[in-house]
Amino acid sequence: MRGGAEVGTLHLQSGAGVPVYHITSRPAKWGVETGVRRPRTGGGRARTRRRGQHSSGTFPDGIAPTHSVQLLHDLSFPGACHRVRNTPSSTHLVAVGTYPPQVRVYEYAELGLKFERHLDAVACDVLVLEDDWRKLAMLRVDRVLEFHSQYGRHATVRIPTPGRALALHATTCDLYVAASGSQVYRLNLDEGRFLPPLHTASESNECIALNAAHSMVVCGGSGGGVEAFDPRTEPHRRAAQWSVAADATGSDADAVTAVDLSGLQLLCGTQSGWALLYDIRAGAPLAKRRMGYGVPVVSATFRHSTHAETRSATQAVLADRKCVKIWEQPERLAEAPLAAFEPPADIHHVETQFGGAGLILAACEDQPVHAYYLPALGPAPKWCAFLDHMTEELADGGIGRSAGAATDTAATAGTVYEHYKFVTRAEVAALGLNEALGTEQLQPYLHGFLMDVRAYRKAKSAAEPYAYEEWRQARLQEKLEQQREQRIRQRNAGAKRKPAETDERFAARWTHDDYVVSEDHERWRHLHPTASVRRRRERDSDEENDESDEDGEGGEEEHDDDDDDDALAAEAARLLRERERAARQRSSNALQSRRRSATLTASFSRERTHADQAADTPPTDSTGWSVDERQLPLQARLTLRAQRAASARRKHSAGV
Structure with missing residues (x-):
């Protein structure tokens, strides 16, 4: 994916200086240095591969990214x-x-x-x-x-000639434009008109800088010199001049390509790769140094730090086409730098002013804008304070690696492997990757190998095509088991409970006279109106059985119930008829709704016949009552039971 939409990477570049963390949206892959041409696609012009990059997309030092991070979304072109x-x-x-x-x-x-x-x-x-x-x-x-x-x-x-650089004088609203000619154009933004230009000794002005403390304007160009102008006079008077090229190489053929002014110090960079530091009160340089690559210096800036407890308040940052170097004190320009790093593409510009934070952005000949974080120069900006936590974790985990140690130290203790999978020799054989032994796909580590996680997933899916389905079924079964365990379970109805009669806590209830139930009491008879009828029927049934056993002859004795029993029987019969009538009505309605089905019609006929003969039909459930009879009152059911018992006795006597 292009355009920086990918998740970025954070990896450590630790050389002789302080740790430097490289943050970028993706590694650079194409450029103009190696001479390897990129194939044309869609009619676009071919581009060459960028220096220091391999086709696999690894970093120049061979260090794979260790953490995923995105500084700013879509920070690329x-x-x-x-x-x-x-x-x-x-x-x-x-x-x-x-x-x-x-x-x-x-x-x-x-x-x-x-x-x-x-x-x-x-x-x-x-x-x-x-x-x-x-x-x-x-x-x-x-x-x-x-x-x-x-x-x-x-x-x-x-403007009359092509421009090179811009500078603004905020007090007078003058915009200075360094152009290819010998003039520096001045545009007043308040009045909206051009002012008389500055005339320099150079044939072409390549850079310009302005100091906010004393408003002095300095510009350098092809003549190899740097000139300073005082904006307090009109026209501007030339305040000082330095022969930078002569001090660096002894020849005026060199051009000044970068310049910056901070207080009384002047920092210059030349086309041949020299860096010089001046005191504006003296003509000789305080220090000078060769950058080492022989390419033009594109940026020379004084970085002002607020992390002055451990570092100097001002550092010198110099960048040529290849690398960026930082000195803790500008006066020590001739000594070894505090930190140095090389972006994966040619540098155009470097931005270091982030309010004293240790962040540096490099605009390169590459799609992403490369960011570098140096904790030694200052804390991370507030808007990306997460960098401090990430770098602390990396430092505690012991991830520091020197440049060039790609394989031997790639697996340092505590390293977080986000892009690699550890596999044993048995797993390699199970995946069918024995042919990859000894290649770059399998890097030996401890008792196994390190393998790219994407290649591992492809090999795993090829070797075990049904592994996902099995895992999915196992997960579904596990979910079902969890749901079953969360259900509300009923208590076991068949569990035996200790009866109250044998419980010592309720012993007085069965022995004390106050708890004795008197069946002759008026309230007991009111609550149990059919109890006397039931006792009389049981007593009569026992007497009839005794008589039949003694005589050996069958005889039908008519038993007439009293007025109460007749009333109860009549009420039970009436309720039964009402139930039967309601059942017939429901059956009729069901018949009308199911008339189109012949099979259901026959079933309904059997139900209607069963409803007509409900009085003579034996009970259909374990309680001894049919569905309709269970809905009768208790007294009606008792009466109906008495009638059935008498009818059974009559039939029995007649049969005998």
């Missing part, structure tokens, strides 16, 4: 980034790049892109005119100054 600037309020980041030519503004509070605007030509420099992003000045390569406001492009101004 389709082609390359030319300039990156932090706003004075430290709330937004402004970057210009190509292709197509565009400017992008990122908001720190949202950790992402705020907006992007396209330009008519590539911008070689951008300047923030206010505390935030609402006023921008961009210098295009087609000799046009473009001013943007919150609503979009505000105005465009054309």
